[in-house]
Amino acid sequence: MALVLSEDQQLLKDAARNFCQQNSPIAVLRRLRDEKNPRGYDEAIWKQMLELGWTGMAVPEAYGGFEFGYAGLGIVLEETGRTLVSSPLIASTLLSSTLVTIAGNEEQKTKLLPALVAGEILMCVALDERAQHQPQNIASTAQKEGDLYIINAEKTFVLDGHIADKLIVVARTSGAQTDRDGISLFLVDSSAEGVTITRTIMVDSRNSARVELSDVRVPREALLGEEGQGYAALEQVLDIARIGIAAEMLGSIESVFAAILEYLKQREQFGVLIGSFQALQHRAAIMYSEIELCRSVIRAAVNSLDDPECSVDERAKYASLAKAKLSEVFELVSNEGVQMHGGIGMTDEFDIGFYLKRARVAQQFLGDACFHRDRYATLNQF
Amino acid sequence: MTALQEFRDSTRAWLEENCPPSMRTAMVPEEIVWGGRNAEFVNPESRLWLERMAAKGWTCPTWPAEYGGGGLSKDEAIILSQELARINARPALTSFGISMLGPVLLEYGSHEQKMEHIPKIVRGEIRWCQGYSEPGSGSDLASLKTRAELVGNHYVINGSKVWTSYADKADWIFCLVRTDFEVPKHAGISFILFDMASEGVSTKPIQLISGSSPFCETFFDDVRVPAGNLVGQLNDGWTIAKRLLQHERTMISSFGLASGQSDRGGTTSTVASVEGAAMHYRGDSGRLSDPVLRDRIAQFKIDSEAFALTSQRSVEESRLAQGPNATSSMLKYYGCELNKRRYELLLQAMGSQSLGWEGEGFEADELQVTREWLRSKANSIEGGTSEVQLNIVAKRVLGLPDMLGMVQKK
Structure with a gap:
């Protein structure tokens, strides 16, 4: 598998980078935060992202997409991470479109995918129920009653929950609370009776919500995939999304490290540039080494997404490898980013704090380093 | 059929015919062929294998044929290494002439010097x-x-x-x-x-x-x-000295690469992998019972895999450029630290059975772990300490200002 970008991938990367730097610099996130923007993203910029085709890259042509592959989406996310772009690209495209593509039936795909690609609807996945990511630990229930399912659920840390038109709710139709079997996926309108969505303001200034479903009645057609067999598709999609998020984290890490290097080369103390201090040089060199490892991991993981020879299990290993490693390194680099900038790194005026805040949320999202090391061990049979 | 495919087919056929059976088994330390005037061949098939490979210049596949090398393109050399790996072939010759001197002599030596020394390195005549x-x-x-x-x-x-x-x-x-x-x-x-x-x-x-x-x-x-x-x-020897050190680092960093692989002294050994050893010495099956050690081993394996991918990427990138680059310092640093971590984890995995020095009460591979653990401490010292590698990364790769250099000039 190639670990260097192909020419097409490089072109896409350059274009995405230019777009993010020019149209969605970090000042946009700062503005959204300061004005307490109710939607949490800039609709004009999102419209431009739609025009660039980013929502359709991984979607089959038959459903309005461009079939450029998931790798393309990973590459774009690496660039949006660089300037901390807040947009529905993760919840609607990376998670929801992928889940509909993989688990949906013909009718659901025909109905939903073109609308998602065109940005006519926004969606989200309501999965987590606790403070930690435990995708198999599902207490939410869906009871069958005649032709209907009655869903009761309490979900937290739902990305874009409060702006989504439709939710994909993970609920249990049978089995014990931590069984793989018995987990089902449901399409639920956010306006349906019994759905309560509360926005939660997170430290990274991105969207998140709590979602409660109280006796929400949905028809059989709302079932995404087979009843009780939703977990396999969900896990596959989570792995794709974990790799996408890890790619986004790489972009952010590289941004912080570039800022660190710049500062080490311009800040003077004791009459010399602080970058000449060996105590800082070695820490910078160690960070560089770790980031080089991250780059290789991301190239391998992103390219595995479209590799027909890569099995679901192998991709799971790449996903946990990537999410574990990038989570550790983002923690390291975001902390050093503040420390090496000294006092100015603690000020809100300076951007580095945005990355520190984003780092922790990204680390938790879809499983932190501990979760993925545990999973990696299990996948490797120990 | 493309020329490369033809090369692959003919290489495969040649190896089938010429690689002796015992040369297709895992290398044992006593049988490593170092060559030289007083070369020892514990296994007679090692000599045969060396002679056949050397005659084709395949002990140094990409070196110019004019000096006895294989004269292969990078793509052909990759195919050769793949075909050698396919039959699990041992290296025909291991030497500092190949891994360190040869590359710089080809770059900086005179025609006469190359004519005198390179063919003897290729054939393993001089150590x-x-x-x-x-x-x-x-x-x-x-x-x-x-x-x-x-x-x-x-x-x-x-x-x-x-x-x-x-x-x-x-x-x-x-x-x-x-x-x-x-x-x-x-x-x-x-x-x-x-x-x-x-x-x-x-x-x-x-x-x-x-x-x-x-x-x-x-x-x-x-x-x-x-x-x-x-x-x-x-x-002007310092220029050559530094260049040679880059080649040396590339060689040493391969220790770290090997440390991520589970094959160590054959797959049947209980100490073939850290996680295997940890479960064996605890009597676990299926899942390692110590959650702390399990997490640390997982972290080590993740870093090993990431490092292996980085080495692979470095090879792919160097195909576009010539020779090793400044990343050799990073690879040397990381690979050596990784190998040291591996042995510390292996000690934890094996407990007191990893701490025997000699004699009764320990298996041969357990005693070998003790010695290898101690030997691994040199990995981050030889070929430039880890601290020196970090200095090089800071200065040459990151372009940080050089206070040390001012001291060195004195």
Whole structure:
């Protein structure tokens, strides 16, 4: 598998980078935060992202997409991470479109995918129920009653929950609370009776919500995939999304490290540039080494997404490898980013704090380093 | 059929015919072929394998055919290595001539020097050792004091080297000597080659914390070396020295690469992988019962996999450029630290069974782990310490200002 970008991938990367730097610099996130923007993203910029085709890259042509592959989406996310772009690209495209593509039936795909690609609807996945990511630990229930399912659920840390038109709710139709079997996926309108969505303001200034479903009645057609067999598709999609998020984290890490290097080369103390201090040089060199490892991991993981020879299990290993490693390194680099900038790194005026805040949320999202090391061990049979 | 496909087919056929059966089994340390005037072949098929590979120049596949190398393109060399790996073939020849001297001699040596030395490296006829470190010059290598003075058309060499691997077994040495004491230290060093059988050369083995070792002290007492054995320009040896160190680092960083793989002394060994050992010595099956150790091993394996991918990426990227680049320092640093981590984890995994020194009560592979654990401590010292590698990364890769350099110039 190639670990260097192909020419097409490089072109896409350059274009995405230019777009993010020019149209969605970090000042946009700062503005959204300061004005307490109710939607949490800039609709004009999102419209431009739609025009660039980013929502359709991984979607089959038959459903309005461009079939450029998931790798393309990973590459774009690496660039949006660089300037901390807040947009529905993760919840609607990376998670929801992928889940509909993989688990949906013909009718659901025909109905939903073109609308998602065109940005006519926004969606989200309501999965987590606790403070930690435990995708198999599902207490939410869906009871069958005649032709209907009655869903009761309490979900937290739902990305874009409060702006989504439709939710994909993970609920249990049978089995014990931590069984793989018995987990089902449901399409639920956010306006349906019994759905309560509360926005939660997170430290990274991105969207998140709590979602409660109280006796929400949905028809059989709302079932995404087979009843009780939703977990396999969900896990596959989570792995794709974990790799996408890890790619986004790489972009952010590289941004912080570039800022660190710049500062080490311009800040003077004791009459010399602080970058000449060996105590800082070695820490910078160690960070560089770790980031080089991250780059290789991301190239391998992103390219595995479209590799027909890569099995679901192998991709799971790449996903946990990537999410574990990038989570550790983002923690390291975001902390050093503040420390090496000294006092100015603690000020809100300076951007580095945005990355520190984003780092922790990204680390938790879809499983932190501990979760993925545990999973990696299990996948490797120990 | 493409030319490369044809090359693959003919290579496969040739290997099928010419690689002896015992050369398709895992290498054992006693049977590594180092070549040289006094080459030992514990296994007679090793000699046959070396002769056949050397005749095609495939001990050094990409070196020019004009000097006895294989003359293969990078793509062909990759195919050859893939086909060798396919049949699990052992390396026909292992030598510092191949991994260190040859590449710089091809880059900086004169035509005559190449004609004299390269074919003998390819055929394993001469075994080389490296005369770099001195008792007073470790990390600060450029402060070396071994002197070479021109008398007529010979250099007369006086001084001593340390950590000379296999000096007692080597036929020739590539050596850093000071040819000018009046200039800043980097500017007065030359790179010279000479026969270890020359009068005035003596060696003394060094015993390490792990027991016996290949390292020696090497002494030069009025050793006369023909002036034509100086490689490159007089007093420009530091350029060659640094280049050679890049090749050395690439070689040493492969230890880290190997440390991520579970094959170690055959897959049947209980210590073949850290996680396997951890479960074996705890009587676990299916899942490692110690959650803390399990997490640490997972973290180690993740870093190993990430490092292996990085080495692979570095190879892919260097195909676009020529030779090793500054990332060799990063790979050396990380690979060596990784290997040390591996052995510390292996000790935790095996408990007191990893701490035997000799005699009854321990299996052979357990005693080997003890020695290898101790030996691994040298990984981050030899070929430039981890601290020196980090200095190089900071300065050459990250472009950070060089306060140390100001001190070094003095």
